Amino acid sequence: MKMTFRWYGDEDPVPLDYIRQIPGMHGVVSAVYDVPVGEAWPLANIQALKATVEAHGLALEVIESVPVHEDIKLGKPTRDRLIDNYCTSIRHLAQCGIKVICYNFMPVFDWTRTTLEMRLSDGSTTLGFDTATIDKIDLSQGIALPGWDASYRADELKALLAEYEAVDESALWANLEYFLKRIIPVAVEVGIRMAIHPDDPPRPIFGLPRIVKDRADLVRLLGIVDHPANGLTLCSGSLGASCKNDIPAMVREFAGRKRIHFAHLRNVKINEAGDFYETAHRSADGSLDMAEIVKAYHEAGFEGYARPDHGRMIWGETGKPGYGLYDRALGAVYLNGLWEGIAKAEGRH
Ligand code: DNO
Ligand code: MN
Secondary structure, three states: OEEEEEOOHHHOOOOHHHHHOOOOOOEEEEOOOOOOOOOOOOHHHHHHHHHHHHHOOOEEEEEEOOOOOHHHHHOOOOHHHHHHHHHHHHHHHHHOOOOEEEEEOOOOOOOOOOEEEEEOOOOOEEEEEOHHHHHHOOHHHOOOOOOOOOOOOHHHHHHHHHHHOOOOHHHHHHHHHHHHHHHHHHHHHHOOEEEEEOOOOOOOEOOEOOOOOOHHHHHHHHHHOOOOOEEEEEEHHHHOOOOOOOHHHHHHHHHHOOOEEEEEEOOEEEOOOOOEEEOOOOHHHOOOOHHHHHHHHHHOOOOOEEEEOOOOEOOOOOOOOOOOOHHHHHHHHHHHHHHHHHHHHHHHO
8 A cells, every 4th residue: 555645736825845744644545636627638748747746855756637528518519528537637647657647426515514613522623424414405506515615606507507417417417428438548557546536425416317336337337348447536535425335345355356456545524324434544433444444454465555545634733624634644644553553453364
């Protein structure tokens, strides 16, 4: 397991020098942020990012994410040109030594929360999701959702949602299949492993379909192109927000099949209604048994990349919610500690 940390480029308030000081840190996962979604990432931009990261003693082998243009998810005629661009990005990334590309296929919204600063009893703040609040939101008034309110103008959002009226789950599957059948052969050719991130949270939202939310979806997805290049980012906190998902079992199955290339490790406190909030990484702090999850990776001989996914805001830190330095650093060290303990215990038997 190679431990990594998400870094948002030069704008990130967490400097690479600090990330390097986290014990056991192999590298960062990042992206080219100044190219509009849908355009190919120029080689020079990727090379510059890689040089910056490596100059700080860290590796850049995972990209999170190369975003998928909405027209591809909608299956519009423009998708062929956009998929060509996506393939060019894959080729350029491979030329720069990238091994894994994380992406997702969620319509319109990436991860969605109803609060970015829920206060916990220890005074820290965290991200939370409340189903009753979500179900009350009227998107025709624009997005009044934390983290999203500035992303689309009200009229743009309305037009985009109208286009999705024709896209149900089966149409979205067909569009994902079309995309995978075009990009995976390119990934195979250049030695890149694609790793889809599951839907977060794992449920339909605002009437938009979501198709990467449970074991059956993952099995179906991997079957579309049955090759290791068509793989997963297994996000414990995203899938684990549904009490129907058994994360250690999913890890055993899919890491056992060598189809997990990137492990997102975080804990969540959940209830039956689907409400949840993100906790510190320890098993005792949330609903997921993190030790069991890490053990499942260890038993599967996992050699891929992992990262502490999100963290709480602690010790007075401000910045991008979920992506502060301190709690994610504690998470990385805890996860590496679990790994070492499990490795030693198994070595004795
Ligand atoms: C949530 C996060 C996401 C993720 C993207 C990947 O769990 O990991 O922001 O990075 O959805 O495309
Ligand atoms: Mn994740």
